[in-house]
Amino acid sequence: MPIRMTDVSRSFGDVLAVDRVTMTVPQGALLGLIGPSGSGKTTLIRMLTGTLLPTSGEIRVLGRAPHEFPRTTREVIGYVPQDFVLYPDLTASENVGFVASLFGMFWWRRRRRVREVLQLLGLWDVRHRRAKELSGGMRRRLEVACGLVHEPVLLFLDEPTAGVDPLLSRDMWEEFRRLRSTRTLLVTTQSVEEAELCDHVAVLHRGRVVALDTPDALRHSIWGGEVIEVTTERPVEAEAFRGVAGITQLRQTGPRRVLLVAEDAGAAAPRIVEAARAQNSGVASIDPYRPSFSDVLAAIVERADREEPTDEAAA
Amino acid sequence: MISLAKSLTRITAIIRKELRELARRPGAIVSLMVGPLLVVALFGAGFSGQRRAIDTIVVVPADSGLPFEMGNYRDVGGEALRVKDVTADAAGAQESLRRGEARVLVTLPKDLRARFERGEQATLLIEWNEMDPVQAGIAQATAVAFTQELNRQLLRSAASSLGIESVSVGSPGVRIPAEVIASPLRLETRNNAAARPSFMSFFAPAVLALVLQHLAITLTALSMIRERTSGAMDLFRVSPVHAVELLVGKYLAYGLLTLVIAASLVALLGGALGVPFVGERLGFARIILLLTFASLGLGLLISLVADSERQAVQLAMLVLLAAMFFSGFVLPIDEFREPVRSLAFAMPVTYGVALFQDAMLRGGGGTPQWYEPALLAIGAVLFLLAAGRLRATMRATA
Numbered sequence: 001m002p003i004r005m006t007d008v009s010r011s012f013g014d015v016l017a018v019d020r021v022t023m024t025v026p027q028g029a030l031l032g033l034i035g036p037s038g039s040g041k042t043t044l045i046r047m048l049t050g051t052l053l054p055t056s057g058e059i060r061v062l063g064r065a066p067h068e069f070p071r072t073t074r075e076v077i078g079y080v081p082q083d084f085v086l087y088p089d090l091t092a093s094e095n096v097g098f099v100a101s102l103f104g105m106f107w108w109r110r111r112r113r114v115r116e117v118l119q120l121l122g123l124w125d126v127r128h129r130r131a132k133e134l135s136g137g138m139r140r141r142l143e144v145a146c147g148l149v150h151e152p153v154l155l156f157l158d159e160p161t162a163g164v165d166p167l168l169s170r171d172m173w174e175e176f177r178r179l180r181s182t183r184t185l186l187v188t189t190q191s192v193e194e195a196e197l198c199d200h201v202a203v204l205h206r207g208r209v210v211a212l213d214t215p216d217a218l219r220h221s222i223w224g225g226e227v228i229e230v231t232t233e234r235p236v237e238a239e240a241f242r243g244v245a246g247i248t249q250l251r252q253t254g255p256r257r258v259l260l261v262a263e264d265a266g267a268a269a270p271r272i273v274e275a276a277r278a279q280n281s282g283v284a285s286i287d288p289y290r291p292s293f294s295d296v297l298a299a300i301v302e303r304a305d306r307e308e309p310t311d312e313a314a315a
Numbered sequence: 316m317i318s319l320a321k322s323l324t325r326i327t328a329i330i331r332k333e334l335r336e337l338a339r340r341p342g343a344i345v346s347l348m349v350g351p352l353l354v355v356a357l358f359g360a361g362f363s364g365q366r367r368a369i370d371t372i373v374v375v376p377a378d379s380g381l382p383f384e385m386g387n388y389r390d391v392g393g394e395a396l397r398v399k400d401v402t403a404d405a406a407g408a409q410e411s412l413r414r415g416e417a418r419v420l421v422t423l424p425k426d427l428r429a430r431f432e433r434g435e436q437a438t439l440l441i442e443w444n445e446m447d448p449v450q451a452g453i454a455q456a457t458a459v460a461f462t463q464e465l466n467r468q469l470l471r472s473a474a475s476s477l478g479i480e481s482v483s484v485g486s487p488g489v490r491i492p493a494e495v496i497a498s499p500l501r502l503e504t505r506n507n508a509a510a511r512p513s514f515m516s517f518f519a520p521a522v523l524a525l526v527l528q529h530l531a532i533t534l535t536a537l538s539m540i541r542e543r544t545s546g547a548m549d550l551f552r553v554s555p556v557h558a559v560e561l562l563v564g565k566y567l568a569y570g571l572l573t574l575v576i577a578a579s580l581v582a583l584l585g586g587a588l589g590v591p592f593v594g595e596r597l598g599f600a601r602i603i604l605l606l607t608f609a610s611l612g613l614g615l616l617i618s619l620v621a622d623s624e625r626q627a628v629q630l631a632m633l634v635l636l637a638a639m640f641f642s643g644f645v646l647p648i649d650e651f652r653e654p655v656r657s658l659a660f661a662m663p664v665t666y667g668v669a670l671f672q673d674a675m676l677r678g679g680g681g682t683p684q685w686y687e688p689a690l691l692a693i694g695a696v697l698f699l700l701a702a703g704r705l706r707a708t709m710r711a712t713a
Contacts, residue, residue, distance in 0.1 A: 051552045053711045067711035074555040085546040102554040 001060075002027055002154050002184045003048060008057030009207075010043055017043040019207035020057070025200070030180040032198030033188040034297065040207040041188040042082055045158050048186070049079050062154060075103050078152030080143050082159050082188075088132035092123050095131055096145050103150035110149075117145040120175065137164045144172065148179075155179070157187045161194065173197050192294040203300050210304035215293060222299040224248055226265040229289040230258045230272055234281040244271045259289055367649040368397035369457060372417045376425035377403045395457045412444050412507065415681055419443045419454060421461065424500070427469075431499050439465065439500040444507045446676050448514055450647070451506055458504050469499050512591065512676050519590040520675045521644045523580055524667030527573055527603065528610040529635050534569050535614030536627040543708075544623065551709060558705040562698065566611055573607040574600065581675075594674035602670045605690040609663035612697025619704045638664045666690045 003025035010018040018040045025031045033041050046052035047059060050066030059066055062073050069077070086095045093114055100110040118124045121141040131139060144160055157176070161169040173194060176185055180199065187198065195201045196215045203211040203218075211218055220226070225248055230241075238252040241260055246268040249261035262268040269286055276283045373388050375381050388398045396419060402408055405422065412420045424430065424437035431437065441458040445451040542548050551561060581599075584590040592599075613634065621627040639645065641659040648659050659665050666686045673681040 046549075049553045050711050051549055053713050071555040074553065077553060079550065079553040081546055081549050083546045085550055087547075099550070099554075102551070102556050104555060 001025065002062055003031075003186065004058075004060040005048075006058045008047065008054045008059055010040075010047060010052065011055045017207050018047070018054075021207075021209050022057075023202060023209055023212050025184060025186060027184055028180055028182075030176060030185045030187065030197075030199045032195040032201045033186060033204060034190070034192070034195040034201055035188075035204030036190065039204040041204055042158055043207075044204070045079075045156050045186070045188060049077065049156055071104075075150065076153045078147040078150065078155040080147035080155075080157045080160050082162070086131050086139070086142060086146065089130055091128050091130055092134065092138075092142050092145075093118060093127040095142060096149050099146040100149045105150055113149050113151070117149050120148075121145045122171075137168050140164050141168070141172065153183045155183055155185045157185065159188050159190065161189065161191070169194070192292075192297055195297070196293045203297060205301050205304050208304070208308075211300045215296075218300065219291065219293070219296050222296050222303070223261045223291070225261045225263045227289040227291055228260050228262055228265050228268075228272075229253070229285075229287050230260055230276070231284040231287075232256045232258070232276050232279075232281045233284050234279075236276055236279045236281050240279045241272060241275050244268065244275050246271065256284070368394060369419050369454070370399050370417045371396045371419040371421060372408045372411055373398055373401045374405045374408050374420065374422040375401055375403055376405075376423065379423060379425040380428060381423055396461060412442060413680070415444070415683060418445065419457070427499065437500055438503050440503050440505065442505045442507050444681065446512055446517060446672060446681075448512070448517055451511075454506070455504060462500055466500050515588065516590045516676065517672065518644075519584050519588065520671035521642075521668040523577065523584070524606060524664050524671045525635070525638055525642070525644060526580070527577055527606055528613075528638060528662075528664040528667060529631065530576065531569060531573050531607050531610035532614035532617060532634055533628070533631045534572070535565060535611045536617040536621065536631055537624055538565060538569075539615060539618035540621060540624050540627045543618075548708065552711075558709050559702055562615070562702055562705060566608070566698075569611055570604060570607050573610075574603055577603045590675070592675050593678040594676075595679060598679055599671075599674045602667070602674055602687070602690075605687060605694065606663055606667040606670075609666075609690050609694035609697065612694050612701060613663065615701035615705075616697055619701065634662075638662055641665070642668050644668055660689070661693070663690055663693055 001024045003023075005021050005023050008018060008021045009016065021044065033044065035041050043052065047054050048061055048066060050061075050069050053067055061069075062076070064070075064073055087098070090098065096114045096117060097110055100113060105113065115124070118127050121144060123138060123141055123145060126134060126138060131142060134142060140160065140163060144157065147155060147157065160176075161172055164172065169191075176187060177197060179185060187194075189195055199214065200212065201215055201218060202209050211221070213221065233256070235255040236258070238250045238258045241247055241250050241258060246263045247260050248263060251259045253259050260268075260272065265286075265288065272286060273283045375383055383401050383403070385398055385401050388401060399417060400408075400411075408417070408420050408422075411417045420442045422440040422442070424439060427437045439462055441461065443451070443454040443458075445454055542551070581592060585592050614631070617627055617630045617634070621630055641648070641651065641655065642662055642665040643659070644664075648656055648665065651659065666689060669682045670686055670690075673679055
């Protein structure tokens, strides 16, 4: 496991930024860390990259405690910080070349890799342009290029698509997904759509990881089964399906539409048709329903708040 | 009217914003106000306004018949000269003058009595090794005063030994002119400095030293502050780069830049302003590198205590102000009291001014031998301090 965190906490004075986080990231995974601003994402990344010590708990990254990384380990870690930290007066290729040199790449390999990453991120044509003359999206891509240039096996990206237009953001995520074939990526984001593109999603809320799984599994876990949308031929009350074996939740979404959560949708379908008939209606269709991931995340956060309310909420 | 009111609203908003920003950076205000006050206070407390007595060696030729006891000459120099040695070794005394151990050398005539008795003036040779036109003028005036006093004492001595009524002090039949009786000694002065620069030529190397120190300090301080405030330090902390590698890279880059600037300035000073350069170029390059090394360290020190570019610039300006007052650029360091005089030697530019003037105008060898090692030591201490601090910064934050 490239990343293993056990009961890790980090405080800044009285503020608990990260609270008892335990998680592992498997080799070749693309883990999305999602949460609102101030939820502890950057603090977590800084602890994993060795720039911040945890207050308690144990972190192992590539088998070592991050603050004790030897040079050989640092050489295979990539980091794209949240803020623009490149040199505005250097050109795009000079910036990438500088970072490649910091990671000890010799010029022949550096030359080839600078070209490769600039082409990969669509910056080759502006390679001679100074960083300060690039657009916001180009700068962000330039930073990602700097993070990738030394071919790290483990890459930390702190909100890499913040301020990037949606089309470009989609391209960058395609690239992240392609990269996971050879490396492990941990990406923080505030975008629900982006989180859904990850192999695994960790939901951070008030410094705690309140859910960690694949996007589909998270969906399943929050609804407790498969969600199906039933469309009847005549208006039927959702309550008509209460008591149908295998149905755990129901919600009316229209006069002829009902959302049902079934433990096994296939097995429940005949019983749903039967219940509709009992209400003098036929069933026009039964379709699997894919709730939006933002609904899923909202539900996860609500559940976390119910299980452990904030001080204000408790008051 | 509404437009004017809106304009006033905007202006007052800007005023409030600026004042709030300033109030929230007390460090900047303190360095802005207290710094210059401190420099002026140090100047007031440390500057005596009195010239220190000039260290003088008196050479008495062995067969001159003149006394060797220091007490005979101590009063002659008055407050202006301090006779530190009386010797017959003329060559040794010349070497002391060359090395700067004494600033004035008085060589008494070996045939004073014989010449006097022949009715002739004997020659009193007073030498100094001073490039500074101001100091050379002071030495000249002091030499005249010294000769007058010596003549007076000789007359007094003659009067007491021969009797005031007697006028025949020479060989029989020799008439002693009134001029010889009034001044048995004729002053001859000599400035042994390799160059007699004009005021502009003399101060040009000092300005060069000041410029190089200020350049090195400002460039390094700003560069390091930018690394810190831009977040690049986070990248360094994650990457395999070591604090010493970072420092060496910066030192070499700015060292090279300063060397190029210094070479260009020296060429400009010589070509456009006619400032002479009589020294050895390699030795001069070594002094530039030493001054740059120490100044870069001072810049790093500033970057470690400043929290913003603005504060770094303020501190760099304060160092420049202190350098102007205390480095010997305008006022001789000798005219400061302790401990301000010693504090002056904590600044790289103090050595830079002396070494540059010596190397460019005199050809070297005219400053104390410990100046270059001292500059190297200051640079090394500052480098170690900066490396230690940077290593701590790059370690994981607890």
